[in-house]
Amino acid sequence: MKSLQIAWKDTLTRFRDWKALVGLLGAPLIISTLIGLAFGNIGGLGGTEAPISNIEMILVNQDAGDLGANYEEVLTSEGLQDLLNVRQMNDLEAARAEIEAGNARGVLFIPAGFSDALIPEEGSTGEEAMSGSVELYLDPAANISPFIIQSIVEQITAGANTILLAAGVTADQIVEQAELLGPAMENLAPVLTAELQPENFDFSSQKLTLNKIEVGEARESFSPFAFFIPGMAVFFLMFSMFDGSRSILLEESRGTLPRLMTTPTPIWQIILGKMGGTFMTGLLQFTILVIASTLIFGISWGSSIPGLITVVVLTVFAASGLGALLTVFARNETQASIVGSAVSLVFGALGGSFFPAENFSGVINVISKFTLNRWAMQGLTTLTIRQGGFNDILLEAGILGAIGLVTFSLALWAFQRRFVK
Amino acid sequence: MTDTILHAENLHKSFDEINAVNGVSFEIQRGEILSLLGPNGAGKTTTISMLSGLLKPTQGQAYIDGHSVLSDAEAVKQTIGVVPQEIALYPTLSARENLAFWGKMYGLRGSYLQERIAAVLEVAGLAERADAKVETYSGGMKRRINIAVGLLHQPKVLYMDEPTVGIDPQSRRRILDTVMELNQSGLTVLYTTHYMEEAEELSNRIGIIDHGQLIALGSQSELTKTVGEFDIVRIGLEPDGLDYAALSAALQKIAGVNQALIEDDELILQAQEANAVLSKIVSTIDKANGRIRSIKIEEPNLEAVFLHLTGRALRD
Ligand SMILES: Nc1ncnc2c1ncn2[C@@H]1O[C@H](COP(=O)(O)OP(=O)(O)O)[C@@H](O)[C@H]1O
Numbered sequence: 030m031k032s033l034q035i036a037w038k039d040t041l042t043r044f045r046d047w048k049a050l051v052g053l054l055g056a057p058l059i060i061s062t063l064i065g066l067a068f069g070n071i072g073g074l075g076g077t078e079a080p081i082s083n084i085e086m087i088l089v090n091q092d093a094g095d096l097g098a099n100y101e102e103v104l105t106s107e108g109l110q111d112l113l114n115v116r117q118m119n120d121l122e123a124a125r126a127e128i129e130a131g132n133a134r135g136v137l138f139i140p141a142g143f144s145d146a147l148i149p150e151e152g153s154t155g156e157e158a159m160s161g162s163v164e165l166y167l168d169p170a171a172n173i174s175p176f177i178i179q180s181i182v183e184q185i186t187a188g189a190n191t192i193l194l195a196a197g198v199t200a201d202q203i204v205e206q207a208e209l210l211g212p213a214m215e216n217l218a219p220v221l222t223a224e225l226q227p228e229n230f231d232f233s234s235q236k237l238t239l240n241k242i243e244v245g246e247a248r249e250s251f252s253p254f255a256f257f258i259p260g261m262a263v264f265f266l267m268f269s270m271f272d273g274s275r276s277i278l279l280e281e282s283r284g285t286l287p288r289l290m291t292t293p294t295p296i297w298q299i300i301l302g303k304m305g306g307t308f309m310t311g312l313l314q315f316t317i318l319v320i321a322s323t324l325i326f327g328i329s330w331g332s333s334i335p336g337l338i339t340v341v342v343l344t345v346f347a348a349s350g351l352g353a354l355l356t357v358f359a360r361n362e363t364q365a366s367i368v369g370s371a372v373s374l375v376f377g378a379l380g381g382s383f384f385p386a387e388n389f390s391g392v393i394n395v396i397s398k399f400t401l402n403r404w405a406m407q408g409l410t411t412l413t414i415r416q417g418g419f420n421d422i423l424l425e426a427g428i429l430g431a432i433g434l435v436t437f438s439l440a441l442w443a444f445q446r447r448f449v450k
Numbered sequence: 451m452t453d454t455i456l457h458a459e460n461l462h463k464s465f466d467e468i469n470a471v472n473g474v475s476f477e478i479q480r481g482e483i484l485s486l487l488g489p490n491g492a493g494k495t496t497t498i499s500m501l502s503g504l505l506k507p508t509q510g511q512a513y514i515d516g517h518s519v520l521s522d523a524e525a526v527k528q529t530i531g532v533v534p535q536e537i538a539l540y541p542t543l544s545a546r547e548n549l550a551f552w553g554k555m556y557g558l559r560g561s562y563l564q565e566r567i568a569a570v571l572e573v574a575g576l577a578e579r580a581d582a583k584v585e586t587y588s589g590g591m592k593r594r595i596n597i598a599v600g601l602l603h604q605p606k607v608l609y610m611d612e613p614t615v616g617i618d619p620q621s622r623r624r625i626l627d628t629v630m631e632l633n634q635s636g637l638t639v640l641y642t643t644h645y646m647e648e649a650e651e652l653s654n655r656i657g658i659i660d661h662g663q664l665i666a667l668g669s670q671s672e673l674t675k676t677v678g679e680f681d682i683v684r685i686g687l688e689p690d691g692l693d694y695a696a697l698s699a700a701l702q703k704i705a706g707v708n709q710a711l712i713e714d715d716e717l718i719l720q721a722q723e724a725n726a727v728l729s730k731i732v733s734t735i736d737k738a739n740g741r742i743r744s745i746k747i748e749e750p751n752l753e754a755v756f757l758h759l760t761g762r763a764l765r766d
Pocket residue numbers: 465468469470471488489490491492493494495496497
């Protein structure tokens with residue numbers, strides 16, 4: 030099939046051109062390194078540059094004692110102000126409903142009598158078994174914020190736990206020790222990187238029993254790269270898909286497209302070949318980014334290879350279709366280039382290539398769902414962060430596939446109309 | 451009937467307001483070289499594009515080796531080789547890679563493709579440089595590969611659209627020789643140019659095209675006969691602020707001078723008998739304070755034919 034030969038010619042040409050390679054592979058790797066490093070260094074989170082911020086969280090504190098107050102104090106502390114938006118509610122059911130409604134990413138429930146159950150009364154022997162638990166409810170639809178909430182709550186819990194385990198602890202000491210949590214917050218970056226093992230984890234309701242959590246427990250690290258690499262990969266994919274589509278116009282002005290049309294090759298095969306070449310380029314670009322990021326940054330692209338292949342192939346398909354469709358209606362290469370860059374940037378920002386889209390508020394959140402980046406990112410982070418399987422990405426796969434099918438076929442048709450004179 | 455391989459019937463093509471081709475009809479015989487000679491914008495490329503199945507005629511029809519460009523474009527494209535006016539190659543691929551790609555577009559493959567690549571590289575004289583990227587080639591070398599691509603699938607008719615534009619004299623010479631060799635081995639050629647000398651040297655017959663119309667068609671001697679006994683006199687002038695309009699009006703008043711026009715400080719006259727009127731011409735120029743740099747008298751040629759038919763010089 031001649032389409033394949035055209036596609037292959039385009040792909041080879043691009044990957045042999047080192048300048049093109051910088052855009053295809055160099056830029057995404059370098060930029061995600063820079064952002065990832067910046068993110069890793071946010072330290073006390075006082076920095077306003079924290080790329081993740083304003084995570085909606087609800088605290089339902091029915092405990093009258095010091096421990097509950099301790100959680101509250103830390104969660105609303107200045108250090109976490111940028112990161113969390115903590116609201117207080119009294120009714121657990123109502124708070125959980127907020128998660129379902131998409132207005133909150135997590136609810137921390139501290140039951141009544143929590144402190145009393147854990148802190149030995151003055152004069153008691155300290156021999157009776159003491160236990161208590163807080164409950165953390167997390168949004169199963171979001172990928173990143175719940176992990177951050179969980180990390181913070183675990184950190185507080187772990188801090189309190191340490192104190193409780195120390196001999197002869199009094200309530201006063203716990204409150205005093207709360208200051209120790211200050212430095213703990215300094216270490217939030219490692220906390221954020223605490224990879225949370227999914228198998229231990231029920232996303233809708235996680236009970237944290239204090240005595241079960243130990244400080245210093247060995248954890249795999251949750252790398253910020255698991256968000257930024259997919260983000261940059263999708264972002265730069267859009268650019269290369271627009272670039273690739275534009276090569277059809279370039280071939281027209283250089284005369285190679287008219288020449289192709291004088292060969293006994295049907296026009297639809299020529300256009301399909303050109304669009305297929307863009308698709309192939311994107312596929313190769315993405316695959317290399319996956320392999321390179323695994324080797325360089327050690328990020329895990331999840332445990333589901335079929336899931337990863339599905340999301341990547343459909344993301345590239347949708348992006349190449351969209352790139353072609355916007356190019357076919359551009360008057361010339363310059364216009365196509367401007368439109369392509371603008372759409373790539375706007376879609377990148379709106380679709381969550383830089384900031385997790387799940388934290389966008391109301392209208393923006395809705396608009397963001399009209400970008401393919403949003404669905405690509407959702408699918409990819411489901412794999413990289415939540416370690417989801419094939420069944421967890423079906424919705425995203427369906428939407429990306431539909432975008433691809435519609436844009437690709439429309440572009441194929443419109444290009445033929447454009448070039449047959 | 452003779453052995454007609456290409457038959458164009460009343461071809462028209464308009465782009466919005468412009469009538470690029472306005473009723474062009476001609477035939478090419480098997481084994482012939484036919485040139486379309488005309489200035490830029492005359493409609494040569496548009497005509498070739500319609501004959502290649504690249505542009506749909508707004509009106510008219512054409513057959514190549516019995517296949518209609520309208521209803522059987524696929525077979526037409528298999529029959530013809532096209533050498534476009536631009537260098538339509540992939541600059542970052544080598545000549546060999548370009549040829550392999552284009553060969554595949556003509557459906558060639560395997561050892562036959564390799565054979566053909568070797569053969570056309572030989573024709574282009576570029577076998578040694580075949581693995582260098584085309585972007586590193588000189589203009590003349592690019593032109594030669596551009597031609598080689600059109601020969602890969604051994605077409606019956608080769609269209610060459612101004613294949614010598616913008617190259618050095620040696621490269622041009624080489625290309626003209628190649629065209630004649632190819633023709634000798636049986637290839638029919640449709641050649642377009644705005645260089646009179648090329649048309650004169652190469653062609654069995656020449657069509658003069660202007661403003662989308664074929665205004666004359668025939669062998670060189672047939673065409674020059676139409677201007678009768680006129681000679682062309684070319685006089686180079688020193689460019690020192692002469693009133694060219696007045697001078698050309700004065701010259702046209704001389705009996706025996708048919709046309710007089712001045713372009714780029716060159717005076718081009720059509721004269722019944724150049725030798726007889728030359729002294730009058732010189733004295734008229736002298737009177738107008740013009741200084742003569744050169745004088746050249748030419749036998750009737752295609753330039754004269756074009757001048758005769760259009761009142762304009764055949765120039766860019
Ligand atoms: N695609 C096009 N759209 C509009 N006008 C065109 C197009 N192609 C050619 N023309 C016009 O048609 C006329 C003939 O052009 P062309 O066939 O390229 O002439 P030539 O090859 O003899 O220089 C010119 O006036 C040119 O501007």
